[in-house]
Amino acid sequence: MKIVNYVKESYAELVQKVSWPTWSQLQNSAIVVMVASLLFAIVILAMDLTFENVMKAIYSLLY
Template structure:
C-alpha cells in the first residue's frame, strides 16, 4: 500500500513542480493549428473519396 501512496505523491509532485505548462496564448494557437490541419486533411480525404466513388461508378457502368 505504501508503494501506491508513494506513486501518487510523486505523480502529483511532478505535475505541480516539474511539468512546464503552456501559456493560454500558446495553447490557443496550437489548437487553431490542429483544427485547420484537421479540416484540410478531412477535405483532402473527402475529395479523394468522391473521385474514387465516381471512378468506380464509371468503371461499373462501362462493364
C-alpha cells in the first residue's frame, strides 16, 4: 500500500503543486542554453588553438 500511496501523492503533486513553464518560456530557456553552449565551445576552441600554437612554438625552438 505504501507504493500505491506514494504514486498517488506524486501524481497529485505533479498535477496540482508544480508550476510548469509555458511553451514560450521553454523556447526562451532553450535559446539561452544554446547560446551559452556556443559561447562555451568558442572559448574552449580559442584555448585549444592557443595552446596548440604555444606548443608548436616551443617545439620549433627545441628541435
